[in-house]
Each structure stands twice: as structure tokens, then as C-alpha cells.
Amino acid sequence: MVDREKTELYRQAVRIVFLCSVWFTISSGGNVINKLLLNEFPYPITVSMMHVLSVCLYLGPIMRMWRVPLHKPVASSYYMKMIVPLAVGKFWASVSAHVSIWKVPVSYAHTVKATMPIFTVILARLITKEKQTTKVYFSLMPIVLGVLVATVTELSFDLIGLLSALSATITFALQNIFSKKALKETGMHHLRLLHVLGKLATLFLLPIWILMDGSRFLTEESLSDKEQWFWVRILGLLVTSGFCNFAQNIVAFTVISIVSPLSYSVANATKRILVITVSLITLKNPVTSTNVLGMLVAIVGVLAYNKAKYDQRQEEKKTTLLPTIHKNTLVHNHFQLESQPNGPTSASGYNPAYLNNLPNFSSSSSGFTGNRSTPGTTSTSGYVGSPSVMSQTRTYMDV
Template sequence: MNNKMNVRMMTSKDSLIFEGCQIVFLCFVWYGVSAAGNVIVKELLNDFPFPLTVTLVQLFSVWILSIPLLHFWKVPAPEYLYQNRIYYLKVIIPLAIGKFLAQLSSHVSLWKVPVSYAHTVKATMPLFTVILSRLILREKQSLSVYFSLLPIIIGVIIATVTEISFNMVGLISALLSTFGFSLQNIYSKKSLKDISIHHFALLALLAKISWCLFVPFWFFYDGIDIYYNTKYHSYGPAKKIFLYLFIDGLLNFLHNVVAFTMISLVSPLSYSIANSTKRIVVICISLLILRNPVTNTNVIGMSLALFGVFYYNKAKYDQRRAQQKEHIIPLVRSEPSLNTLNLGTIKFTHPDTDLISRHHPSYHTSRPFYNGSIPNYASKTYKNI
């Protein structure tokens, strides 16, 4: 039995190491795909200023490319949604509309302002998350969490005041995009919990509904302008734009798949930290490749906002630890007269077979179940670290 337990512990340890390597690899892919996607979108919108078209191409790419992905992963169909049309109308369709509007606002902001500034403004996501969680979920935050929002707000204000390529439409679009994605994250997690739908299935469903709802508007808005603009009729510019749209659609699909996979592998706090690090990578790479001009004060504002995001994540972690202790301590205090358990006395009073048969009936045997200590990693995954 001891050998079996040793094998089980080694297997758990190997599984944890493999999962850690998998997460590190996914982070590198996530950062690279996100940075490349933002640079491609910026270059595309400079030559092809139609953010609605870019948004619809991305949604269509996610929808179509998700079909083989769902078959490969053998993801079951969300039967509950097909049976409950009220939930479909009340939650899924508003989520799809929100996803489209948030994505469209993000593209408008990238069109109007530099990538570095757009992502600095998007660092305000913790602010929107705190406000929306208070209004929707009635969640209260600790004082340190509220205090951590100050450097984010001050940093964004400094970056805004000193931004050389400032544009009011770009600022408002970036804020609307951040608000939309914060709202979408809250309701997406609620949907995943309520109807037990696979995250890939939800991603494909939202992309399909968004595209079907808004593609008619494209014909009357972007479609007419593109048709009558002779600049895009020649082979050279049209080829470049189609190539950029294809690459952008593929990168956006990969970004969504990796992001949803990260959500399923790690805790919300770890995901927030990884997402904050990704924002830094995107800003740095965009500054190196696109070379948009920035001032020292502008860099200080960006750094302060990003520092505030990390401080927010640390404050949220401390708050969760404190809440866990509050749940544990009352149980301990309620039994002050508990005597210290003596393992020898227990074994003398109750033989090993009696103890095992009560608590582990599937391992009923005449030998002790396990006489050592199980390391911490044997019962942990990165989901609860």
C-alpha cells in the first residue's frame, strides 16, 4: 500500500510540474499572440479605417475556427440553452451584444490613439470591476483594494495629459471597451457556473450570435463606403488588406483560445497577474515596433497605472486570505476544550482496519492505509494556488 501511495504522490508531483510548464508556455504564446495582434490591428486600421469590418472579421474567424476545435475537444452541445429559451434571451444574447460593442470600442481606440496609450487606459479594468461587482454582486472590498485604485487613476490621468497623440474619441472608446469587457467577464463567469457550459462552446456561441446580429449593419455602414472607395479596388492594396484581415482573425482566435484555457487552469488572481504582465509586454513591444513618440512623464504615468494594477492584485489576494481565516477561526474558537489527539491512543482504541473501514471503505484492508505525511503538492493544483 505504501508503494502505491508513493507512486500516487510522484504522479501528483509530475502532474503539477507538467501543468506549471504548460502554463508558462501558454503565457509566452498568449503574450506573443496579443502583442502581434495589436500591432497588426494598428497597421491595418491605419490603411483600412473600418473598425466595424475588422470586428466582424474577428468574430467570424472565432466562430468558424471554433467548429473544428469543438469537434477535436469533443465538447458537448449546451442542451440546457436549447431547452431554456428565456435564459438564452435574457443572458446569452445580451452577452453577445456586449462582446461585440466592447470589441468594436477596442478597435476604435486602437484606430484613434497609439497602442501603448490604449492599453494604459485599459489598465483601469480593476476600477470598473470593483464598481460593477459592488452594484451587481453586492461585493464589498477592503480598504487596501480601494486604495490600490488611486495609483491606477492617477497614472492614467498623467498618461492622458502628457499623451502627444491624444484623441478624445480614442480615450472614450478605450474606457467603454474596458467597461464592456469588465461587465462581460462578470456575466460570462456567472453563465459558465449557472448552465455548466464549456468555455469554448460559450466563446463560439457568443461570436456566432454577435456576427449574425450585426452583419446587416455592416452593409449599410462600412459596406457602402468600401464599395465606392476606389482605393481598395486595385490589386495591391486589396491583397495587403485581405492578408492583414486573415492574420488578424487567426491571431484573435488563438488569443481567445489561450485566454480561456488560462482561465480554466489558474485561479482568478493568477489570471489577473498574468493579464497585467501581458499588458506590459504589449505596451513595450508596440513602442519598439511602431515607435510612437512618448515623453518621460508619459512613461511615468503608464508605469504608475501598471504598478497600481499589480498593487490591486496583491490587495485582492490579501483580502481573500483574510476572508478564509474569518471562516476558519470561528470554528476553532467554538471548541476551546478540544484535547490534543494522541495517535497512539486512537490506534490502541480503534484498530487500523476499523478506522479505514469508516472513512475509506474502498481501501478496506488489514494493513494501514498510510503511515506517513502527504506533501502539500499532492492535493493541490494551480487552480487553488
């Protein structure tokens, strides 16, 4: 059994490393292609439209080939409350990200996106009232400092590019939080969720694309004067960009579904380092040594934040575990019924009169509710007042 568990853990680790390697490679290449495309074809909404369309076109056949299970019907109220906002966020994040890449270098856009932990902390405080440790708050300072240094020394600074990158970062932070929540609450396969979001995002983005880019294609004379080779090249870049985004979405959603949010954040920070490095080498955008230093400080801050969050969660586990052990020990002591002098025990091994005098123990962290259940009545913990269940409780406490 132990060897089988070790083998399974090893396979899971190899799978995660492989998926992250593919994710990093596709993301780096896709960002370079997007920048080359937008330099020649400055229509970020069209690029976003190709991306969400690619999810719809490619994912359906792949799900049939992989026999991805159908999901249970989702209540219309939940659909409107959770799924539709996620789809709106998907197309908005895509458009904002492409506007930022169009206006500023890829390296700077991804440096700004490194501020995601800041927005995650703020949103968690506003939405879930989650408080952070002092260590977590201090870990945000290098991120702020690094982005400020990179912004001040950015030779190709553009305000629209900065605001678009910040908008994309905030939206991606919200998507990460609520995508995980939707997967857990609906039991939906992650590829099914991605397909649903892609179709809805295409539906929402289509009228915007018609008004913004589609009308310009019909009226601008500069586009009609382009040679045929230009359109062949642009179409090839659009298709390649869409496929890279589709593949990246599949891998990213798969990683989200099998790792914790902390592990995903670490992987995302590592991916950002590679994207920045590859873009600087291949696109050769002008940077200063101070600019690069600011990028590195921001990324180091992200890693420090992830470590601080990990330490915080470990401390929370310790503080919730100790009271649980203490309460369960009290329950265990009460179950030593044969030693109590309150009359003869029954054939089942416990004294019913004593059992009726037990206080009600309740521990939400342990899942045990010690109500005095009548025989045949199951409490929330599964306790039915039988010796076998009392043995299971003791086994649980021993573990």
C-alpha cells in the same frame, strides 16, 4: 500519492506558463497588425466583423478535432438572460477596442485599459454589493494617477479614442465576471461557450456592418481607385488579424477556465506590459519620458491592486474558518455520547434518548446541518444518524 499530486501540479504550472507565453505573443503581434491595418484601412467595424467571423469559421473544425463534448441544453430564460448579453458585450467590446486603436496609439489604448480594476471594484459594489478593504481602495490610486499622467502627456490624444478605450475596458470587465459565472452554472466547455458567443456576435454585428461599412465600400470612389495590390495586402492583414484574435480568444478562455480571477488579472496585467513595450518598439509612436512614466505607474498600480485583493481574500478565508472550527468542535463534543450519564447506550454506540435532546446546529460554511434526522433520512450534510457518519464528521473536523 504525494508524488503523483506533485507531478500533476508541476504539469498544471507548465501548462499555464506555456499558455500565457503564447497568449502574450499572439496578443502583442495582433495589436501591432491591427494598428498597421487600421492606419491603411480605417474601418474598425470591418475588422471586428472579421474577428467574430474567424471564431465561427475556425472553432467548429477545431472542436470536432479535439472532440470537445457537447453541452447540455440551456434553458431559454437563462440563454436570454446570460448568453445573449455576453454575445452583445463581445461584439461591442471588439468594436470599441478597434476604434480606440484606430484613433490613438496602441500603448495609450492599453494604458487606458489598465483601469479595468477600477471598474471591477465599482461593478462588484453595484452588482454583488461586495465591499473592499482600505488597502484595495488605496491600490487604485496609482492606476488613476498613472492614466491621468499618460493622458495629459499623450502627444496623439483623441477624445473618441479615449472614450472607446474606456467603453471596451468596462465591457471586458463585465465579460470576465459573467463568462466565469456562465461556465460554472452551465457546465459548458469554454470553447463551446466561445463558439456560441461568436455566432451570436456575428448575427448582431452583421446589420451594423452593412449599414456602416458595407454601404461605404459600394459608394466611396476613393476605395474604387485603389490598386489591386492594396486590396491583396488589406485582405492578408484582415485574415491574419482575424486568426490572431481567434487564437488569442482560445488561449484566453482556456486560461480563464483553469485559473482564478486573481491569477487571470495578474496575467492580463503582464500581457499589457508586453503589448505596450512591443508597440513602442515596433510602431515607434512618439512618446515622452513622462508619458512612459505614467504608463508604468498605472501598470504598477494594477499589480498592487492584485496583491491587495489576494490579501483580502486570505483574510476572508481566515475569518470564515475560525467560526467553522469552533462550531464543529461543539458538535464533536456532543457526539461523545458514551460519556453521557443519560442511560445506557444502544448497540450502535450512541444513546437515542440523548440524541433526541441535541440542539439543532447549522453551519453554512462547513456544510453540516445537525438536524435530528430519522434513520434512513439524509440531511443536507449527508448525516443519517449513524456511527459511521459521526466518524466521518470527526475526521472532517480533524483535517
